[in-house]
Amino acid sequence: MARIRLIFRVLVFVILGGLFHYVLPQHDVARITSIEVIRMDFSSVNRIFFAQPDSAAREFATRDIRLINTVRRKAFLFGFVRREAEGVMVYRNEDTGWIWPPYFKFDSSDLQAEAADSISTAETPKWVVITHYGWRNRFFTIFPNAIAIRPVSGPDATVIPWFNIFFFVFLVLAWAFLRAMWRQFRERTVNPLLEDASDAYERVEDRASETKGRFRRWLDSWRSKPRR
Amino acid sequence: MALVRLVVFGFIALSVVYVAVWLYSRSVRREKLEKRWEAENPGGDRTARDAYVEKGMAEYHAGLRPKLILLVYVIPAVLVVAALIATNWN
Numbered sequence: 001m002a003r004i005r006l007i008f009r010v011l012v013f014v015i016l017g018g019l020f021h022y023v024l025p026q027h028d029v030a031r032i033t034s035i036e037v038i039r040m041d042f043s044s045v046n047r048i049f050f051a052q053p054d055s056a057a058r059e060f061a062t063r064d065i066r067l068i069n070t071v072r073r074k075a076f077l078f079g080f081v082r083r084e085a086e087g088v089m090v091y092r093n094e095d096t097g098w099i100w101p102p103y104f105k106f107d108s109s110d111l112q113a114e115a116a117d118s119i120s121t122a123e124t125p126k127w128v129v130i131t132h133y134g135w136r137n138r139f140f141t142i143f144p145n146a147i148a149i150r151p152v153s154g155p156d157a158t159v160i161p162w163f164n165i166f167f168f169v170f171l172v173l174a175w176a177f178l179r180a181m182w183r184q185f186r187e188r189t190v191n192p193l194l195e196d197a198s199d200a201y202e203r204v205e206d207r208a209s210e211t212k213g214r215f216r217r218w219l220d221s222w223r224s225k226p227r228r
Numbered sequence: 229m230a231l232v233r234l235v236v237f238g239f240i241a242l243s244v245v246y247v248a249v250w251l252y253s254r255s256v257r258r259e260k261l262e263k264r265w266e267a268e269n270p271g272g273d274r275t276a277r278d279a280y281v282e283k284g285m286a287e288y289h290a291g292l293r294p295k296l297i298l299l300v301y302v303i304p305a306v307l308v309v310a311a312l313i314a315t316n317w318n
Contacts, residue, residue, distance in 0.1 A: 052230075098230040104308065107316040114318075147315060181252045188255050 023101045024167065025133055025147060026079050027159040030072030030089060031125045032118045032149075040065045040141075049134065049142035051094040055106045066093040066108060068115045068146055070130065071122070073155055082156070091132055092143035101133060103147055114149050127152050129159055238304065246300045253297060257288045 041062050042050060053059050068091040074083045093112055096105045105111075120126035128151050134144035261284040265277050288294065 098234045102308075102311065103315055104312040105315045107318070110316075110318055181248060184252055184255050184259075188259065 021078070022135060023133055024164055025103075025131050025161070026144075027161065028070075028072045028075075028079060028089065028130045028132065029082065029127060029152065029155055029157060029159070030070040030130050031120050031122075031127055032068060032070050032115050033088075033121075034069045034119060035112055035115050036067050036069065037064045038067060039063070046140045046142050049137075049140065050092070051096045051145065052099075053095075054108060055095050055097050065143075066112050067091065067143065068093055068112070068130075072130070079159075089136065090143050091130060091146040092134075093146050096145070103133070105145075105147060111146060111149060115146075118149060118151065125155075127155050127157065129157065239301075242301050242304060246297060249297050249300060250294065253294065254285070254288075257293075258285060261285070 039062060040050070050065070053063055070089050070091065071086050072089045074085040074087050075081060076083065093108050093115070094105075095108050096103045098104065118126050118128050128149050130146050131148040131150070132144040132146045134142070136143055258281060261281045262277070265272065265280050269277070
């Protein structure tokens, strides 16, 4: 039982952790090398890793995807510890629209223009912070979605993830509030009901044991008599 | 259409939160009144206690606090607008 509970907890933790890692904003320090548009033919495998078509456009099985090609500083620990190494990274640039994830992004075309404005070479780099969510996976052909591009002074610029700080503080508070609510509900509503129920049950049982003798005898009178 | 969906389902979800918080706040207030009465009149008369609690609850419902629970609807709406501006502002 304890083992099942442990497995269940680990599973919940992994799923929630994965969801948060996918959906919450992360920041990369990068320089943009080019922008492009490719046609994507989604399959059922990678469709869920893309958002919807541009706001107010129609949905088709095939659609053009804006991409931003970059060279970014590699990093450890969700981007908190930056390494000296550099590596290429490709971001998609899609509207998230009104639903999911709730970034309410409608300005993909403008963002693409901003990206074009920041294109630079290795000799004269223009460093930017790219806020994004999502994963890059070569086997599924999926890309993180760029949300915002902000110029910074250099490759060592510090980025404070304000949104994530507030989000996790809110999560802890919400959890504490939910627990307090549940406890109040149990103490004030469930326990009195249970007490009532167990009182009623005891009363019924008392009466039952009283009547039982009579009822039993009556019932027995219907049984077939053992043969002699 | 997506906006309509967001508003409808958001309203339903927030209504669940609203009702839960409303019930919780009421329950906490009632418990507080009962405890205060017990502290002031230990082993006091039951009907007097009920009258005290009902009066306190009536005051609570007339006051500002239960109306503050409406912030459950206001704050997410403000956050959505803020996100909309923050993401799309150039």
